[in-house]
Amino acid sequence: MNIKASLSRKAFLAINFIVLSILALLCVLPFVNLLAISFSSKEAVTSGKVGFLPIGFTASSYSFIMHSPAFLKSMGVSIARVALGVSVNLLLVILTAYPLSKSTRQFRARTFYSWVYVLTILFSAGLIPSYMVVRYTGLLDSIWALVLPGGLPVFNMLVVMNYFRSLPPELEEAAYIDGAGHISTLVKIFLPVSTPTIATVTLFSFVFHWNSWFDGMIYMRMVDHYPLQTYLRTVVINPEAFFRNTSNLNSDLQILLGLVSARTTNAAQLFLATVPILMVYPFLQKYFTTGLVMGSVKG
Amino acid sequence: MKQKRSSSLKRIVGLSLAFLLAASLAACASNNGTNASSDQSAATDASSSESDTTTSDTSSGQPADNDPYGKYDPPINLSWGINTSAVQQFKDGDTYENNIWTRKYLEDLGINVTVAFTADGSTEAYRNQMNLALASGDLPDVFKTNDYVFIKQAYDAGYLADLSQVYKDYANDFMAMVQPKYPDSYDYATIDGKLIGIPQLQDNSQFGILLWIRDDWLANLGKEAPKTVDELVALARAFTFDDPDGNGVDDTFGLGINKNLVTSNYCTLLGFIGSFGVPGFDHSIYYRNDAGEMTFSYLEPGMKDALAVLQSMYAEGIIDREFSVKDTAMLEQDIGSGKLGMAFGMQWGTWLPWNLAFQNEQAIAHPYPIPTQEGYTARMGIQSNAFGDITMVNANYKNPEALVKLYNVYSDTVNPDMDDETYAIYDADEQYRFSPAVINEPQEPTYGPWLKEAQLKNDASDLPRNLITRFNTIKDFDAGSNTGSDAYGLWGQYSLGGSMPIINDFYVPNNMLIQSVVGGVQPDSLVKNSSVLEKITLQAFTEIIMGADIDNFDKYVQDWLAAGGQQVLEDLDKQYPAE
């Protein structure tokens, strides 16, 4: 009986491993293709020959980028934005999630507040009104314009609130008896046992700030202040759109040849732009360890 | 129970408080907006009345007379919004604020050009910044757009300076000369008889369509370029099945077509349907047919015949079976990898896409006139010349004539007669983009005949200085001493066997190019319905080519008219009455 069970378990694990590995491979391949393009010669790329290995290996796309001040500058803006944005997000998420995680008995206004926050996910007024508010609060062309309007990511807040609510009530009551106030309960009791969730929303915030491009395009009045993804959108142009927007075709003919090899440099830039996200994840993974949490409390 | 009621009451109070706050915020935002706009219109009134009474005497620190080159002392500021491009390059530590043009304007004219905003022009960024600047009343001193809706709104709000008088007073000889030379362009920049900006100069005859074919494929199969549609179909068949590249693999296509069918600069149906007397271009060609009725190009009966031929070509496999998912970027790959040897396209084909085949395989492509079809007169559509960028001046700006002066200096600096050094400093490598004033006189229609004559005479001495280099490049490419891809690009346009001679000497004199009546000023019905009409057109044509009943074309015509097309035609008929 026991042996049978462990046999079927082993078979399950093996099949599981194979299936998930194939799945994982399918997820990696497009990325490998991008990488191969970034290291291939322009001729090989324009004729569509590049698959998963570079053809006509060259690192010139990368050296070209390293000499491009615009890429590096926008990378700098993005780093500053992420640092500032993630800090603000985390602070506000935690400060907001804690009160809302209380029961209605403990905090009578919580349901009302919750809906105030949730409604903001659903209704957005569009380009011009949002721009006007940012303009009147004096944030135009400042990095705060990329941080404050989305200062509270409601989705993340709900995730953390949901987690706080799942913590055993005994935790808090014990703290209350010990005479702890709200802030010290939050900092000393709640946060230490919430690392996996905090790590998750940190990741979400990081990814959000790193990938956002539209607000950069609207609120930044100088291309020098574009964050990385906004900048990338301006270089990953399709030649057609380019043609149709510039009505002065003649003198722009020169550009076309540059655009052709743009595919390799674009691939390289896209790859470099993704690296930080790839690095941050394994770093956060170590917080995804087990929740000894509950056991320790209940005992 | 009681408690419940009180809490819901509180909720209502709380909610209304929140909305009050929101509303008051919005109100204050909009108040500022209206204040700004009323300020602006007041300012416009003031400045226009001022200019009525005292035309020549404007504000401070100015040269007294109407000197087209009068220098401001002390210098004045002029801010503008820059439409940037990722391909633009700075030289020697230049910036948007300090570059070759800002230094020149400051030195020559005492105009200190400053930057109000910069935004990328190839994405929606520039358009968004402009619209936001308009909405918030924050327009720079000088700005540029081709969007008529924007221009009209800015005009109605009183944001645009009337340049009629300053243009008359300050334009140099060149600027005075181009106004009558490009009447359509200046019409577009005129509202209620007032010149509200300086237009980009347009001559759309250069957008005639050509048939581009690879020389080596023709030679490999011992074929000639097709003169009729039947010959074109036969050639496409041979290109598909007879292994034109001689690699022994069945990997080639006959005629390149992209998924958007009629929009793009190459691999469109435009030349093909042109053979059937359908003057198409994007979805924008409205014109009076031979009977004098306002019509839309794709409703022509020739369209049905053309689609029938395309349908049989698709069924036979001599049009890529997967054309419906391929955009031009993918077709560029087909051309670059030597899978496609024939497609219709614009006159700069040797720059893109055929330069790719040249770079990879040194394959040369030549342009040919579109083929003929019995029973039809070949025609092609071109957009109205009354559409293009307009450079405008903010009504609040004290020195509207400064813009005209910038144009004066620009025209003296960048022109066909400039020497190579000037060209390299002020024009080449996108340097012209740093000037708020840019004159882009269409080069091909002007330069084409000059270069052709010089080649026939084999003598460049009559050419303006800047064209001598081009003349030599073309000669060198012919002689085989310059095989650069840029040389190939230029050669394909201007050599005797190039594209411009076909357009200038065949299309134009034979009246094969039909200009759309619709300029930038469009009736509301067209603005509102265009996306729906485009969808109906694309969907019907794609389905027919891919095998739907050819009589669906008649249904398409009905659908198109019913979906607002009839209204568009009627409105255009009123707006552009027959002459």
Next chain:
Amino acid sequence: MNTKKIANHKKTFARQGKVDRALRELPLHLMLLPSLLLVLIYSYGSMAGVGIAFQNFVPTKGLFDSEWVGMANFKTLFSLPDMWQVISNTLFISISKMIGGVIAPVVFALLLNEFRSSAIRRSLQTMVYLPNFLSWVILAGIFIDLLSPSNGIVNAGLKAFGIEPIFFLGDKKWFPITMIVTDIWKGFGFGSVIYLAALTGIDPSLYESAVIDGANRWKQTLHITLPGITSTIILMTVLSMANVLNGGFDQIYNMYNPSVYATGDILDTMVYRLGIEQVQYSLATAAGLFKSVVSLVFILASYYLAGKFAGYRIF
């Protein structure tokens, strides 16, 4: 001892006066203050802008001076030919994506959770998380190659099984399905992160006692693991209702073509085409408001259902 203390405390809690309670709640209000201010200014401050949907909005005139036109924009929107076709396309694609988008990450997280080795877990996790970071502009080009009926890998595979090549992106029947599958593929890895985090919160002692009771892995999954992440699943499901009319603009815009308009044209692509010619703010805002209201209805309904059947109030 401890329980007694808590019981006592509960009694005192009940006896507390109103003032005490308000005092006790005051810090909670204060903690909300910063985020509340931001939300009121930036979200609600601009929300007055939905008024544009009921106007013939002219930017230079602003929100207060533009002409009010009542429901005219909505009428225009719904009188567009194909509007209902487009809505049904949108609903089919978005609802399928929502369902797949909840199930796939959960299943993946559960399967991954079966591995003891953290090396395997971490590396698989990192790999599936990648596609989320490639934009559809890039992926569209790759998929058009992969799914090509003549020389794509996928169809070569199908051919090996004797299946006729399928024109995934050019066939009306297959296009929406292709969109759904590729979208789930792109997002499931990233989506699973939140469940993996929730899984770590499950008390390991529960498994230990289950093993003692003789429960096999399947039963453990059913009775311990799933209930342990139920609240997260419910939260994610309810929140995903906000996307009920989002078919995925970037994806479809980059992959659709006229031959699949009949099944592939969605609300967002249609609105985009409406706006691209001329900036029609009013119409675009009306479309956005319509989407918001529909989403709100769905969120309210699922909020109510979750409360009624799962006994769980998400917020």
